[in-house]
Amino acid sequence: MSMLITGIGELVTCDGGTEGAVEDPLHAGLGVLRDAAVVVGGGGEDTAPVVEWIGPADRAPAADWAVDLEGRAVVPGFVDSHSHLVFAGDRSAEFAARMSGTPYDGGGIAVTVSATRAASDGELRSLLQHRVQEMRSQGTTTVEVKSGYGLTVEDEVRALRLGGEVTSEVTYLGAHVVPPERRDGSSGGRAAYLDLVCGEMLEACAPYARWVDVFCEPASPHAFDGEESRRVLEAGRAAGLGLRVHGNQLGEGPGVRLAVELGAASVDHCTYLSDADVEALAGGGTVATLLPGVEFSTRQPYPDARRLLDAGVEVAVATDCNPGTCYSSSMPLMIALAVREMGMTPAEALLAATVGGAQALRRNDIGRVVVGRRADLAVVDAPSWLHIPYRVGVPVVRALEI
Ligand code: NIG
Ligand code: FE
Secondary structure, X not given: OEEEEEEEEEEEOOOXXXXXXXXXXXXXXXXXXXXXXXXXXXXXXXXXXXXXXXEEHHHOOOOOEEEEEEEEEEEEOEEEOOEOOOOOOOOHHHHHHHHOOOOOOOOOHHHHHHHHHHOOHHHHHHHHHHHHHHHHOOOEEEEXXXXXXXXOHHHHHHHHHHHOOOOOOEEEEEEOOOOHHHOOXXXXXXXXXXHHHHOHHHHHHHHHOXXXXXXXXXXXXXXXXXXXXXXHHHHHHHOOOEXXXXXXXXXXXXXXXXXXXXXXXXXXXXXXXXXHHHHHHHHOOOEEEEOHHHHHHHOOOOOOHHHHHHOOOOEEEOOOEEOOOEOOXXXXXXXXXXXXXXXXXXXXXXXXXXXXXXHHOOOOOOOOOOOOOEOOEEEEOOXXXXXXXXXXXXXXXXXXXX
């Protein structure tokens, strides 16, 4: 079965090499085609639909069926490369406290851990599915999902198993924080938890995950320092997992340089960066993933994306959707914040939310609209993709159901 999509007012391929693309600074690198058509084919129970043809609408080939978008813009579906969607419970009061000055230090994670442990599989699954649906309805077609609110072998495996029901980008985050029951300084405490995370828990979790992550944050008493983080990442790598790091969220620290040194795919947050961090990122193969919803929801300063881009660092933008630091599933909001608060042009922000996210997941089949790649498309209910940041807060973009 093939489908012809016509009436595309503006097709944003996010592929800089697109022939015949609009050439002006506003559209730099976006590969924008006007009055284009796309043919999508394949796609079955287990295979994703693929882009078979892209070209001018008046030269489009016939297909089994057609859809007319009546002048709307089309962009690649967003790649949300950082989220914590498997959780139960409510922390809205913590948000309210932050808005009146209480700083974030990771302590609230314990609240979500106990609510998540107490939830049944069915409850967690339905919360997770609802959040993924919420994302699709705002244009996200790929999402990475972390564990990290279980913090026992059984609860971490469960989170990863459920995550695997909605995405192939599943991340083991047993090293989110030291769980509350192990903070008493006893022999079953911090050191024993780290042994578990790098031993039995990793062994049980690795078959369900593609990535390992660690909350590397010496500024939080609950998270992990540089040496502890190195141990987690090296153990994860030895178990066959790719590396990701939560780094430099609450202050400058070792996270960014450790991520680059160990060849992590991405280091996420990057809120506080020294010149040496920026230099390391510019010279390494690690993507800096910025999560502006976190700064919005914690009243921290936004990271300076301009500084990173000007240094030649690869940048992604993601939601970090989680109950503590950012309970927003909205990539359009992150794009708007990236433009308004982090010094990115609209084109840079859209690229960071698509190809940037793909790169942060080391994927080349998503994030662009290219013949032969996955047909993950999002439709903007407007004549131009620019309405994504321009109409902030208005639901103008959704994943195209094919
Ligand atoms: O990415 N920083 C660590 N983890 C999450 C927050 C988790 C929570 O507070 O529940 C983050 O910001
Ligand atoms: Fe996170």
